[in-house]
Amino acid sequence: MSLITLEAFGVTIGAPLFSNLSLTIHKGDRIGLVAHNGGGKSTLLRHLAERSEPTSGRCRYGRNLRVTLMRQEPEATLLPLSLRDVLLQALPAESREWEAWRADVALDDIAVPPELRGRPLQELSGGWQRMVLLAQAWLTEPDVLLMDEPTNHLDLKRVGQLQRWIAALPQDVALLVASHDRAFLDAVTQRTLFLRRENSVAFSASYTAARASLAEQDAAMARRHETELRQATQLRRQAAKLHNIGVNSGSDLLKVKTRQLKERAERIEAVVRPVHQAASAGQIRLADGGTHARTLLTLDDVRVATLDGKRLFTTGRMRVHPGDRVVLLGPNGAGKSRLLSLVTDAVQGQPQAGLGVSPTVIAGICDQSLSHLRLGETLHSAIASRFxxxxQRIRSLLAGAGFPVERQADTVARLSGGERARLAMLILRLEEPNFYLLDEPTNHLDIAGQEMLEEELQRREGACLLVSHDRRFVENVGTRFWLIERGHLVEADDPGGFFKAAMQ
Known part of the structure; x- marks a missing residue:
């Protein structure tokens, strides 16, 4: 049974976000929504939840249908409220008093500790806020649940909890979820919608299989368009020849024929557009500095501790060689970022006990907060001040990273998270490192950006030491895995066992 039907649906906000979108959501559907940052995912979900009028096309809803959106961030009016009061807001005002028990059950369902339930929402971590927003959305008893980046701020344990929660949803509830987490989409969806400015396309498969089908479809379309463009070129050549003959002979018939050939060529060229590649707004490229050293980093029983001196773990004897892509694994708070920080200090010339760095190391550093970007500098000066x-070369590089000339005078502070990540990756490329130190590099990157970064790291000869919660990124990039376990750093064969345990 169809719940929502989109017919040639389109939204324009200044410029078209997407158009001519046709989609039917049935009972029990589990649909993944994929697009680049700024591609209209949140806008589409908001339109469906609020039943807003589109710029073009229409949307039909089933009778008495309840559609609820789980937003990315809580509304400002909710932040001062206790968790219980936040959930009570989801209940009808007329029945809130005698249905308040449902809020308590919802807090139990998401395993909120009793000591947190009376605290204001604004005092809790982003992960807990996200789980409370999920519970609030579910209390509305929706027929269609819309989720906007539900795994943001969640650690692996809560991602596992969320996946199990979705698996336990009633079979007739439909789900439309926008996410950049590929492993999550593979786990919870069975259809995928690739949202595009034109010609959005859906497949009856979860993300990985759907992405392969999309690549095949785009390749076939590119070949067809290439053939049609060659035909248009031939028509223009014929028209040019007839035009010369017509001018010399004065034949009106040849002039008419020339015009007809040109019009046919123009019609073909108008229809044939470049194939839309599902890519970020800009390209991500990296570069290698090269090194002849056999060992880039040595760890000899390095003691990793918190800033106040509490021991977290000891590294034992570990080595990083050229070409190694080492992933640090461990639960939150185990000390992954702390070790990365010690290595960063060492490569920047601050000696650390037991930690040796080859003098040939050229480090490319990117931390979670992108702290090397200065908020007050312009995009242009961010490159000019460093290199x-x-x-003209700066303008060209920024344009290639997705920043047109008219935006290059903007300050870093005005960029979105995804745009800052692309600028950081451009700076990383220009540094030409042979040793990458990356702390959660996929934060803020859309799926296409994640895949481009993966491809760049895989084809480069430089070494890498990285921390990431992105399961698919870790599996695709890592060649070695260091696991923090019971106070020690040990080599693991693969990340699968850690991920499985962490999500329980």
Missing amino acids: SIGD
């Missing part, structure tokens, strides 16, 4: 390259 001795010409003005």
Whole structure:
């Protein structure tokens, strides 16, 4: 049974976000929504939840249908409220008093500790806020649940909890979820909608299988378009020849024929557009600095501790060689980022006990907060202040990273999280490192950006030491895995066992 039907649905906000979208959501559907940052995912979900009028096309809803959106961030009016009061807001005002027990049950369902339930929402971590928003959405008893980036701020344990919660949903409830987490989409969906400015496309498969089908479809379309463009070129050549003959002979018939050939070529060229690649707004490229050293980093019983001196773990004897892509694994708070910080200090010339760095190391550093970006500098000055390259080259590099010339005078502070990540990756590329130190590098990157970063790291010869909660990124990039376990750093064969345990 169809619950929502989109017919040639389109939304324009200044410029078209997407158009001509046709989609039917049935009972029990589990649909993944994929697009690049700024591609309209949140806008589409908001339109469906609020039943807003589209710019073009229409949307039909089933009778008495309840559609609820779980937003990315809580509304400002909810932040001062206790968790219980936040959930009570989801209940009808007329029945809130005698149905308040449902809020308590919902808090139990998401395993909120009793000591947190009376605290204001604004005092809790992003992960707990996200789980409370989920419980609030579910209290509305929706027929269609819309989820906007539900895994943001969640650690692996809560991602596992969320996956199990979705698996236990009533079979007739439909789910439409926008996410950049590929492993999550594979686990919870069985259809995928790739939202595009034109020609959005859906497949009856979860993300990985759907992405492969999309690549095949795009390749076939590219071949067809290439053939049609060659035909248009031939028509223009024929028209040019007839035009010359017509001018010399004065034949009106040849002039008419020439015009007809040109019009046919123009019609073909108008229909044939470049194939839409499901890519981020800009390209991500990296570069290698190269090294002849056999060992880039040595760890000899390095003691890793908190800033106040509490021991977290000891590394034992570990080595990083050229070409190694080492992933640090461990639960939150185990000390992954702390070890990365010690290595960063060492490569920047601050000696650390037991930690040796080859003098040939050229480090490319990117932390979670992108702290090397200065908020007050412009995009242009962010490159010019770091590298001795010409003005025209800077403009070209920024344009290739998705920043058109008219935006290059904007300050870093005005960029979205995804845009800052792309600027950081451009700076990383220009540094030409041979040893990458990356702390959660996929934060803020859309799926296409994640895949581009993966491909760049895989085809580069430089080494890498990284921390990431992105399961698919870790599996695709890592060649070695260091696991923090019972106070020690040990080598693991693969990340699968850690991920499975962490999500229980």
